[in-house]
Amino acid sequence: MSHNSLFAGIDVGSSFTKVVLLDPAKNIYGSDIRFSGTNLRIAAEHGLHTALQHNNLDSRIKRIVATGFGRKNVVIDNQNISAITEISCNAKAAQFYYPNKALSIIDIGGQDTKIIKTRDGKRISFKMNRKCAAGTGMFLEELALKLRVQPTDLNSLASESSNPNSISSYCTVFAATEILSRIREGAALEDMVRGAFHSVVKRVMEIDVLENEVVLTGGVIAHNPTIVEIFEEELGRSVFVPPFPQLFVALGAALYALEEGTSI
Amino acid sequence: MSKRKPIHAVEELRNVATDYYQKLDRASKDPFQKVAWCSSVGPAELLLAFDFKVYYPENHTAMLGSSRIANKYIPVAVAQGYSPEICSYLTSDIGAFLMKETPLTKAYRVEEVPKPDVLVYNTNQCRDIQEWFAFYARTFNVPLLGIHSPKNIEEINQSHINYVEEQLKQMSDSLEKISGNDFEKKKLEETVHLSLETSNLWTEVLETAIVVPSPFTFFDGCIHMLPAVVLRGEQISVDYYRLLSQELEERVENGVAAVENEKYRLYWDGMPIWGKLRVNSEQFLELRACVVASTYCNSWIFSDLNPQVPFSSMAKAYTGLFINRSESSKEKYLQEMTKKYQIDGIIFHNARTCPYNSNTSYGMPKRIEEQTEVPNLVIDADLNDLNVYSEEQTKTNIEAFIEQLAGI
Numbered sequence: 001m002s003h004n005s006l007f008a009g010i011d012v013g014s015s016f017t018k019v020v021l022l023d024p025a026k027n028i029y030g031s032d033i034r035f036s037g038t039n040l041r042i043a044a045e046h047g048l049h050t051a052l053q054h055n056n057l058d059s060r061i062k063r064i065v066a067t068g069f070g071r072k073n074v075v076i077d078n079q080n081i082s083a084i085t086e087i088s089c090n091a092k093a094a095q096f097y098y099p100n101k102a103l104s105i106i107d108i109g110g111q112d113t114k115i116i117k118t119r120d121g122k123r124i125s126f127k128m129n130r131k132c133a134a135g136t137g138m139f140l141e142e143l144a145l146k147l148r149v150q151p152t153d154l155n156s157l158a159s160e161s162s163n164p165n166s167i168s169s170y171c172t173v174f175a176a177t178e179i180l181s182r183i184r185e186g187a188a189l190e191d192m193v194r195g196a197f198h199s200v201v202k203r204v205m206e207i208d209v210l211e212n213e214v215v216l217t218g219g220v221i222a223h224n225p226t227i228v229e230i231f232e233e234e235l236g237r238s239v240f241v242p243p244f245p246q247l248f249v250a251l252g253a254a255l256y257a258l259e260e261g262t263s264i
Numbered sequence: 265m266s267k268r269k270p271i272h273a274v275e276e277l278r279n280v281a282t283d284y285y286q287k288l289d290r291a292s293k294d295p296f297q298k299v300a301w302c303s304s305v306g307p308a309e310l311l312l313a314f315d316f317k318v319y320y321p322e323n324h325t326a327m328l329g330s331s332r333i334a335n336k337y338i339p340v341a342v343a344q345g346y347s348p349e350i351c352s353y354l355t356s357d358i359g360a361f362l363m364k365e366t367p368l369t370k371a372y373r374v375e376e377v378p379k380p381d382v383l384v385y386n387t388n389q390c391r392d393i394q395e396w397f398a399f400y401a402r403t404f405n406v407p408l409l410g411i412h413s414p415k416n417i418e419e420i421n422q423s424h425i426n427y428v429e430e431q432l433k434q435m436s437d438s439l440e441k442i443s444g445n446d447f448e449k450k451k452l453e454e455t456v457h458l459s460l461e462t463s464n465l466w467t468e469v470l471e472t473a474i475v476v477p478s479p480f481t482f483f484d485g486c487i488h489m490l491p492a493v494v495l496r497g498e499q500i501s502v503d504y505y506r507l508l509s510q511e512l513e514e515r516v517e518n519g520v521a522a523v524e525n526e527k528y529r530l531y532w533d534g535m536p537i538w539g540k541l542r543v544n545s546e547q548f549l550e551l552r553a554c555v556v557a558s559t560y561c562n563s564w565i566f567s568d569l570n571p572q573v574p575f576s577s578m579a580k581a582y583t584g585l586f587i588n589r590s591e592s593s594k595e596k597y598l599q600e601m602t603k604k605y606q607i608d609g610i611i612f613h614n615a616r617t618c619p620y621n622s623n624t625s626y627g628m629p630k631r632i633e634e635q636t637e638v639p640n641l642v643i644d645a646d647l648n649d650l651n652v653y654s655e656e657q658t659k660t661n662i663e664a665f666i667e668q669l670a671g672i
Contacts, residue, residue: 069656069660084667084672085660085663085664085667086660086664087660087664087667087668088664088667088668088672112657122671123667123668123672124639124668125633125639125668126664126665126668127642128657128660128661130644
């Protein structure tokens with residue numbers, strides 16, 4: 001294997017497509033994050049090209065592993081692609097960053113939230129949210145839309161509050177309506193947004209018991225560090241957040257690609 | 265991609281099903297022939313002993329599910345005040361009836377469901393069956409008879425049996441009047457005998473899957489269970505299972521696997537997702553995972569039937585169903601099944617509208633995993649209502665579960 005070789009992980013999520021390129025020494029050569037949009041194949045192709053820094057370096061790619069909701073839609077010319085679920089890729093990346101630790105990994109994505117458990121370097125279980133957007137990125141996106149703020153502004157709003165206003169509704173649609181009503185009655189926007197973040201954390205903690213070390217990953221964590229604070233408050237202990245939480249699953253896929261590419 | 269291996273007996277199964285529904289249709293039009301509607305684990309043997317032709321709405325509604333048309337009918341029943349959260353067998357069946365449509369027309373050239381002279385249920389399976397049948401009893405203005413079974417049973421005792429036996433005898437008195445026929449013990453002994461034979465042969469069929477590799481899958485079982493459900497107590501079901509059993513024994517002798525290169529053996533707890541039977545079975549086939557056994561197909565095993573004591577043995581067999589048992593009793597059963605079939609993983613189907621047949625609400629999957637050390641996966645879906653089913657999420661869950669078993 002040439003030291004110029006590259007190994008790609010492409011995570012085609014319901015909201016965003018993420019790409020990570022690794023060199024043989026497991027250093028990140030390039031990465032990309034973009035909207036998945038309606039054409040998942042194009043999103044993956046363009047993401048890969050951007051991660052290659054627009055150089056015509058396709059021949060350096062030795063292996064690609066696709067993952068995420070759209071993993072079966074990835075087609076790249078002249079490339080052999082295998083598909084592995086985002087659950088396995090997430091656990092793979094966690095074992096890379098936190099080797100030999102028993103972990104509860106939380107991945108909060110656009111439409112899915114998962115809790116994956118590993119022990120002795122092996123994945124032992126996983127649980128996913130039920131068919132409901134409560135506790136996912138979609139809940140926060142819907143809320144931002146109703147409040148007429150950018151989803152990326154939610155974190156700074158929540159960080160300004162020290163008095164979260166709790167939300168009783170479970171349903172995404174009813175929760176957004178409840179928040180608007182409370183604001184009309186005089187509640188502070190910041191307190192309501194922090195309350196919504198608490199709601200996300202509560203929903204996640206209902207999926208499974210969080211044992212051992214907790215790792216937080218996914219786009220919602222990457223853009224909302226206040227949620228990490230809330231998790232630590234609720235758990236009463238520190239949690240791990242990897243360097244690039246939104247690229248975590250794509251990194252796991254790239255690690256699989258490296259394994260597959262070097263075992264050929 | 266691997267292909268599903270057809271079971272040749274399915275041709276005969278088509279003939280059996282066509283003959284069954286066409287005979288029912290003729291009976292419905294014959295003023296001298298009485299028709300009874302019966303719940304799927306109701307007292308069929310008693311009805312047959314009075315010469316009723318017996319129709320099972322649950323088979324009808326499973327056809328609505330498997331032909332993926334249930335969601336056309338559910339809203340019709342919901343508009344009549346039936347909650348979308350209750351049994352989707354009930355809502356889709358009543359909806360189809362109100363729209364005057366039936367899948368029997370396309371499948372068997374039968375224009376409408378047979379008209380009942382009496383409706384008979386047993387609450388051993390659930391509460392909803394009573395309301396479902398009550399709708400038709402009001403609509404057709406015919407008697408509604410029910411067995412009210414004791415629930416949540418740890419071990420069956422004589423008082424449970426006596427309680428149900430007494431109800432069966434009272435029901436027999438009512439059926440005598442409705443049918444116009446006298447009760448003949450010999451006839452009941454004969455129908456119980458035939459049911460027991462059907463049950464024993466169905467057990468033989470299901471147990472061929474103990475062999476590695478298995479010649480038979482849960483998805484095959486969902487198709488081939490029809491005679492055990494709608495024709496138990498009749499010779500035709502006995503004949504059919506002799507044929508099927510022979511074919512599967514030949515598969516075993518020749519080492520024919522239902523799933524080519526079977527690598528993982530799974531157990532399915534809960535209802536099938538009728539509209540996704542093919543999708544689910546093809547995904548498992550592709551993953552080289554064979555769903556070798558299930559609580560659902562085993563539910564039509566009635567080994568406690570005994571022609572010599574027909575009433576009390578019917579009481580015992582129908583009260584002892586898995587669905588009617590306590591959590592700890594169910595857990596013991598699942599532990600046994602896991603060992604018997606060398607199970608690598610268990611799939612629990614959490615059916616949104618069927619809490620009675622979903623064992624996911626009181627922490628059982630976690631306990632079973634601790635007891636057996638066999639990992640499990642919970643799938644959120646439904647028996648008929650595909651609006652609560654997410655194909656991508658389900659497929660990803662199953663794929664990730666198999667990756668977990670593979671140690672990926």
